[in-house]
Amino acid sequence: xxxxxxxxxxxxxxxxxVLLLALNVFTIFKVKALEESAGGEETEDVAQENDVTVGxxxxxxxxxxxxxxYKSGNASNLSDKDKETLGMAKSVLDEIITDGMSDYxxxxxxxxxxxANIGFDSGSMTAIPxxxxxxxxxxxxxxxxxxxxxxGYATTFRLFMQMLGIDCMVVxxxxxxxxxxxxxxxxxxxxxxxxxxxxxxxxxxSHFNLNDETMMSSQEWNTDFFPAADGYEYNYAYVNRTQxxxxxxxxxxVRAAINEQQGVVSFxxxxxxxxxxxxxxxxxxxxxxxxxxxxxxxxxxxxWSWLDADGDNIFCVYISYEKSEDPDVAPGVADETQQKIDDxxxxxxxDMGSGDSSGHSDNxxxxxxxxxxxxxxxxxx
Numbered sequence: 001x002x003x004x005x006x007x008x009x010x011x012x013x014x015x016x017x018v019l020l021l022a023l024n025v026f027t028i029f030k031v032k033a034l035e036e037s038a039g040g041e042e043t044e045d046v047a048q049e050n051d052v053t054v055g056x057x058x059x060x061x062x063x064x065x066x067x068x069x070y071k072s073g074n075a076s077n078l079s080d081k082d083k084e085t086l087g088m089a090k091s092v093l094d095e096i097i098t099d100g101m102s103d104y105x106x107x108x109x110x111x112x113x114x115x116a117n118i119g120f121d122s123g124s125m126t127a128i129p130x131x132x133x134x135x136x137x138x139x140x141x142x143x144x145x146x147x148x149x150x151x152g153y154a155t156t157f158r159l160f161m162q163m164l165g166i167d168c169m170v171v172x173x174x175x176x177x178x179x180x181x182x183x184x185x186x187x188x189x190x191x192x193x194x195x196x197x198x199x200x201x202x203x204x205x206s207h208f209n210l211n212d213e214t215m216m217s218s219q220e221w222n223t224d225f226f227p228a229a230d231g232y233e234y235n236y237a238y239v240n241r242t243q244x245x246x247x248x249x250x251x252x253x254v255r256a257a258i259n260e261q262q263g264v265v266s267f268x269x270x271x272x273x274x275x276x277x278x279x280x281x282x283x284x285x286x287x288x289x290x291x292x293x294x295x296x297x298x299x300x301x302x303x304w305s306w307l308d309a310d311g312d313n314i315f316c317v318y319i320s321y322e323k324s325e326d327p328d329v330a331p332g333v334a335d336e337t338q339q340k341i342d343d344x345x346x347x348x349x350x351d352m353g354s355g356d357s358s359g360h361s362d363n364x365x366x367x368x369x370x371x372x373x374x375x376x377x378x379x380x381x
Contacts, residue, residue: 045174047225052172054179058137058151060170066139067162081140088143089159103166103185104234107192107209110160114194115203118148118156150195154179157194169227174220183209188231191215199322204263205236206303206318214307232309237266237316244269244315247277250284254317258300264318271311278306281315 046052050062066086069075075083096109135141137151139159148156154170158181161168167184171191180193191214193207212229232238244250244267257265269277285304292300299322307314 045172045176045222047222049169049171052176054151054172054176055149056176058149060151060155060172060179061138063139063155063159064162067159070163071165085140085143085159089139089163092143093160093163097164103164106164107161107166107183107185107234108236110157110164111192111194111197111205111208112202114153114157115198118142118146118153118194118198148195148198150179150193153195153198154181157181157192171221171226174222178219180207180219182226182229184227185209185231185234188233189227189229190231190234191229199320202263204318204320206264206316206320209235211235214305217305232307235307235309237264237307237318238309238314240264241266241268241314243267247280247284250281250315250317251288254285254288254319257317258319261321262319264316266307266317267315269313269315271313273313277313285317 050060052060054060063085065078066082066089069078069082069086070090075086078086092113096113097106101109134145134147135152136145136147136149137155139152139156142148142152142156151170158168158170161181161183169182170179171182172179178195180191180195182189183192184190190209190211191207192209193215194203196207197203197205209231210229211232212223215229242253242265247267247269250267253265253267281304285302289302292302301320301322302317303320304315304317307316
């Protein structure tokens with residue numbers, strides 16, 4: 001009996017090993033197939049500018065044939081679609097570009113026009129438009145329908161720049177989930193991400209002409225392929241900075257900027273700065289944000305950061321504005337019910353909105369006060 005069992009084991013064991021091996025191979029191929037189907041055609045970064053698919057759907061396409069036709073004045077070789085794109089783009093440039101403008105002023109004019117006139121769906125960096133039949137990833141669809149995903153913003157901005165004779169590239173991130181532009185001014189490259197600044201009037205310039213160091217705080221890309229951006233002279237906050245001799249004037253200057261609907265206010269602290277200044281500036285901004293409350297027609301979004309400009313320390317405060325009809329009342333909620341909701345929330349969280357950075361206060365929480373992070377949307381009375 002023992003010898004018979006041993007002989008059976010000699011037969012069964014190899015069979016089991018073969019079956020286990022086959023199962024492992026099958027599992028590996030199945031997982032690979034699932035990954036490929038989930039990730040689209042491209043799942044890894046590629047060292048090229050054009051013919052790159054972002055978000056598994058939107059393709060970055062070259063448009064130099066259009067910009068070349070504009071500069072040469074000969075559009076005879078363009079397709080009907082490209083001729084239409086050229087006409088729409090030329091009409092915009094005729095409206096916003098004037099004689100004597102510098103390259104920076106031309107770029108700024110295009111940025112302001114695009115942030116003010118091109119809309120987007122707020123769902124994600126590669127937003128899906130409400131009407132999927134509208135092309136939103138190329139200049140033709142963007143200029144015709146005034147809606148865009150990040151690829152549409154980036155390729156349309158590049159088209160404008162190339163028509164104006166300004167070097168520009170479309171950058172994609174290492175995860176193939178977002179795209180923006182690199183623009184060259186006076187021999188130096190800058191990052192400009194219009195998609196991230198759109199939806200707030202003429203933009204708040206928080207992603208306008210950034211260097212690599214600043215851009216790397218939120219994005220990753222192939223730095224071996226795309227040129228280095230190490231300039232700061234044409235960063236909007238740097239260009240419009242003011243000398244700050246008293247840090248405690250920041251609140252009144254931020255309030256004045258909000259009253260005037262400005263997108264950015266920046267303060268130059270010079271080349272020598274203490275740790276205390278960093279802490280005080282951050283504390284001031286946190287308390288400003290805690291003091292911003294619901295009211296008026298606009299939501300106010302605040303964010304802030306430091307810019308190192310060849311040793312000078314620039315404190316940049318970016319302000320975004322969101323139009324809001326009635327943010328207090330949810331659809332279908334009666335006034336009496338809304339008051340009960342307000343009372344319950346204020347009772348639980350009322351001590352967090354006094355403006356005291358410690359989060360503790362004996363004061364009553366003001367109605368509808370928002371306490372948010374540095375990039376949260378808040379409201380100003």
